[in-house]
Amino acid sequence: MAMAAAYGERALAAPVDLNHTGHYVHWGVVQISVANLVVIGLMVLVFAAAVLLPFPKGRGRR
Amino acid sequence: MKPLSRRAAEPESAAFPTRPYDLLKEFTVALVAVALLTAGLAALFSSPDDKPVTLAAWSAAAPNDFTATAVAELGATSTTAQYGPPYNDTPGAGQRIGPLGLQRAAGVRIPVDTAEDFVLRPLRQAPEPADVTAALAAWSAAPTDQQQMWTAAYSDALGKAPDGDPAQVAHGDYGPVPVLTGRLLTLAQAGGLDGQLLAQGHFYQTDYTKPLLFLADGTYLAGLADGQHLSGDQWGMMNETGNYPGQAWLWLYTFWYQVDPFKTSTNADALIWALMAVLSLGLVLVPFIPGVRSVPRWTKVYRLIWRDHYRQQR
Numbered sequence: 001m002a003m004a005a006a007y008g009e010r011a012l013a014a015p016v017d018l019n020h021t022g023h024y025v026h027w028g029v030v031q032i033s034v035a036n037l038v039v040i041g042l043m044v045l046v047f048a049a050a051v052l053l054p055f056p057k058g059r060g061r062r
Numbered sequence: 063m064k065p066l067s068r069r070a071a072e073p074e075s076a077a078f079p080t081r082p083y084d085l086l087k088e089f090t091v092a093l094v095a096v097a098l099l100t101a102g103l104a105a106l107f108s109s110p111d112d113k114p115v116t117l118a119a120w121s122a123a124a125p126n127d128f129t130a131t132a133v134a135e136l137g138a139t140s141t142t143a144q145y146g147p148p149y150n151d152t153p154g155a156g157q158r159i160g161p162l163g164l165q166r167a168a169g170v171r172i173p174v175d176t177a178e179d180f181v182l183r184p185l186r187q188a189p190e191p192a193d194v195t196a197a198l199a200a201w202s203a204a205p206t207d208q209q210q211m212w213t214a215a216y217s218d219a220l221g222k223a224p225d226g227d228p229a230q231v232a233h234g235d236y237g238p239v240p241v242l243t244g245r246l247l248t249l250a251q252a253g254g255l256d257g258q259l260l261a262q263g264h265f266y267q268t269d270y271t272k273p274l275l276f277l278a279d280g281t282y283l284a285g286l287a288d289g290q291h292l293s294g295d296q297w298g299m300m301n302e303t304g305n306y307p308g309q310a311w312l313w314l315y316t317f318w319y320q321v322d323p324f325k326t327s328t329n330a331d332a333l334i335w336a337l338m339a340v341l342s343l344g345l346v347l348v349p350f351i352p353g354v355r356s357v358p359r360w361t362k363v364y365r366l367i368w369r370d371h372y373r374q375q376r
Contacts, residue, residue, distance in 0.1 A: 014108030018305040024291055029320045031297045035307035051366055 079371065112290075112303045115283055117259070117273055121250035124282040126226040128250060131280035132243040133220065135176040137213025140279040142176050149174040149275070157332035164332055172271060180276050181246055184258040194245045197238030204237065212237035294319050314338070 023034040113119070121128040134140035146155025148171040156165030182201070185194060201209065216236040223230045228240060249255050259272040277283045284293070292298040299316035302308035315338055324330045349355050358364060365372050 014106060016107050018107055019111050020304060022291060022301070022303075022305045031291065033291065033301055033305075033308065035302070035305050036300060036310045039307040040310055051363065055370070 107306070110303045110306050115277060115286060116253075117250045117255045117276065118253040120277060120280065120282045121247055121255075124280070125247055125251070126220075126228070127280045127282050129228050129243050129247055130217065130220050130226055131276070132181055132246050133213050133217045133239060134279060135180040135276065136182075136239065136242065137210055137217065138176055139213070139217070140176055142174060142275045142279050148172045157329045159329070159332050159336050174272065174275060176276075176279075179272060180259070181242060184249060184255055185242060185245055187258055188249050188254055191245070193241055197241035197245075200238040201242065208237070211235075212239045216240060216243075295325070314341070 018035070025032050025034060025037065117128075131140065135143065138144070142149060144150075144152050144155060146152045147165050147169055150173065151170055156163055158164065158166075182198065185198060190198070204212075212235070215234055216231070216239045219231045219234055219236065220226045220228065222232065228244065231240070246255065249258075256273060259276065260267040260270065287293050287298065288296070290303050291301045292303070294316075297313075297316045297320065299319075300309050300312045315334065318324045318334045318337060319330060324334055327333060344351065344354075
């Protein structure tokens with residue numbers, strides 16, 4: 001029973017476990033977590049893509 | 063009639079170039095994409111799962127810190143006891159913006175008597191051993207000066223004892239304080255104090271104000287917060303437990319806490335709130351602020367977005 005519960009817990013667990021000590025970058029007065037840096041980087045990428053990628057055109061129209 | 067400005071007259075809007083655009087389609091695509099992304103990321107990373115910090119957990123993990131804090135609550139020398147509004151009416155307490163005492167103006171809306179609410183009432187409500195009944199009676203019968211002398215003497219003695227261990231405190235006149243705080247520790251370790259501080263007469267208990275204030279008066283919770291980079295001087299407002307991303311959009315709010323004069327000010331919360339209110343107002347009023355409102359014209363990002371249109375115009 002306990003083994004089945006443990007197996008079920010493992011099967012339902014997230015493939016990437018982020019519940020461990022965080023990593024932080026220190027730069028002078030600035031302290032920021034690597035996770036926040038990644039999210040900010042992704043937001044900058046999405047913004048750049050939104051500006052640079054061509055606007056989709058309607059089929060058969062201009 | 064003379065024109066009011068020299069700006070070139072704008073063409074009629076009907077003369078602007080147009081393009082077909084399916085707003086409903088974009089809304090649907092965005093909704094489905096975000097829903098799939100949310101479900102996918104939740105399945106991949108799950109969510110922060112830190113165990114709650116309770117009075118029971120604190121009293122078991124750091125009993126000496128719990129006892130020292132209970133003595134401070136009893137003697138009304140803790141941070142909560144001297145915080146001022148909204149918890150109590152401590153003279154001179156409360157943050158202000160210049161002459162404006164915002165905290166005092168709001169008044170005492172959540173009255174907290176730390177000795178009564180955190181120590182004496184829970185002891186009275188729990189089944190009392192005879193020595194606790196006698197200690198409670200002795201405490202109630204003593205004048206305030208005497209009560210404060212007992213708590214101050216016991217607090218000093220705890221500070222001098224190895225690791226602040228109550229069992230190793232030097233003999234002295236502490237009145238009923240060691241019995242009261244010793245019983246409170248037992249009650250907390252058994253888990254009873256969490257329930258008693260939550261008891262608000264509601265079926266669902268969602269008001270954690272009192273246990274949280276008690277917890278925050280000790281050093282245990284602050285130590286845990288420091289370990290997770292959640293303290294104010296660690297940009298904690300924008301962090302999350304573990305390796306999860308936090309509230310990155312609060313970077314400017316928490317930034318001010320890291321620099322002078324806010325870093326060392328006792329009015330930092332009020333001053334930073336006012337500064338952010340002014341900056342937010344500035345953001346709302348961007349179209350009316352000369353210079354700032356011209357930034358899009360100087361950076362010309364709009365020409366990049368509408369590059370097809372400007373290419374055709376050339």
